Structure formats: structure tokens, C-alpha cells
Amino acid sequence: MTVKASSRQAIVDAAAQLIRASGVQGTSISDLIAASGTSAGAIYHHFPSKNAIVVEVAREAMAWPMAALAEYRDRPASPSDLLSYAMTALTDAPELGDLLIALGAGAATDDDLGQQLRDEVGRLRDSVEETMLAWAMANGVPHGRVQGYSQLLIGLTLGFVSQRRLVSNFDEQSYAAQAVRLMALPQAEG
Structure with missing residues (x-):
């Protein structure tokens, strides 16, 4: 797995965990940065928006x-x-x-x-x-x-x-x- 692929997966995994715990509305990009151990740049490199991350979480589920x-x-x-x-x-x-x-x-x-x-x-x-x-x-x-x-x-x-x-x-x-x-x-x- 490449670093890019692993950071993408870390973002999706963190988003799934945060959404389960706090809901979609209660999950922010700053929460995702902290939980995934990535940066805003990494998040926006892989996803154009928070909704795109949420949809990817659903797709993986x-x-x-x-x-x-x-x-x-x-x-x-x-x-x-x-x-x-x-x-x-x-x-x-x-x-x-x-x-x-x-x-x-x-x-x-x-x-x-x-x-x-x-x-x-x-x-x-x-x-x-x-x-x-x-x-x-x-x-x-x-x-x-x-x-x-x-x-x-x-x-x-x-x-x-x-x-x-x-x-x-x-x-x-x-x-x-x-x-x-x-x-x-x-x-x-x-």
C-alpha cells in the first residue's frame, strides 16, 4: 500500500469511526485531521468535500x-x-x-x-x-x-x-x- 493510499484509507476509517460516534453533522474536517493523523492537504487531495468522504464511508460499508x-x-x-x-x-x-x-x-x-x-x-x-x-x-x-x-x-x-x-x-x-x-x-x- 502506498503512502497516498494508506492516508486515504486512514481518512475513511477515521471518518467511519467519528460518524458512528458523533454523527455526520458532529464530524468536522478538523476532527478527521486529528483522528486520521493526516492533514487538511491530505484530506482535500483525496476528497473534494466532507460529503465525498461520507459517501466513501457508505460505499465501503x-x-x-x-x-x-x-x-x-x-x-x-x-x-x-x-x-x-x-x-x-x-x-x-x-x-x-x-x-x-x-x-x-x-x-x-x-x-x-x-x-x-x-x-x-x-x-x-x-x-x-x-x-x-x-x-x-x-x-x-x-x-x-x-x-x-x-x-x-x-x-x-x-x-x-x-x-x-x-x-x-x-x-x-x-x-x-x-x-x-x-x-x-x-x-x-x-
């Missing part, structure tokens, strides 16, 4: 699910399996859920950032949809039965993340089990 979906292109997972994988990942890495909540809050207070983040999440949703349609084709399920399920999967996932942080006595296991059952489809119509 979605990189692992995008990579996992790409692996399923040859043997696509069912909608319920995809949701189960998402719930397990969020249970194993709760910091990702915290980051999603903070990014959502940042998107709500900045229209330009909100549009950029919607574009990133839209790419993930489209990839989920493609995987579900491939699963439907491979299992004799009419496309119409799974169309729109990607939106439901994203909604159930974000609901899981939100309730974990906002609802007292939230039963994660029960929610995940019910959500996975909701996403279950028969493999062929009978």
Missing part, C-alpha cells in the same frame, strides 16, 4: 454485501437466505448498524448528501433485486413473485438496525426469525 451478492450470481440465494445473512452480519458487526443509523440521520439533514447516499443504497438494492430474480429463474418462481422484495429486504434490515438502538427490550432473534419467514417463497408454484 456496502462493499462487503455487494461482494457477497456477486458471489451468489452463479448460485443465487433465496430472498429469505439473503435476509438471514444480512441479519447475521448486523448481529456480528453492530458497528455497521450504528454507522447506517448515523448515515441516515446525515442524509435527512443534508439534501445533497441524502441524494448521494440514496444513490449508493439504490445500487445495493438493485444488486439484491438481481440476485433475487436470478434465484427465481433458477427455482421456477415467476419474476413477479420476487419483484420488489429487494425493497422489503432493505426495509426489514433497516428496521432491525433501528429497533436495536431505539426500542427497549427489542427481541432481535424473534424479529430476525419472523422477518426471514416473511421473505420465504416456495421454490415453484404448485
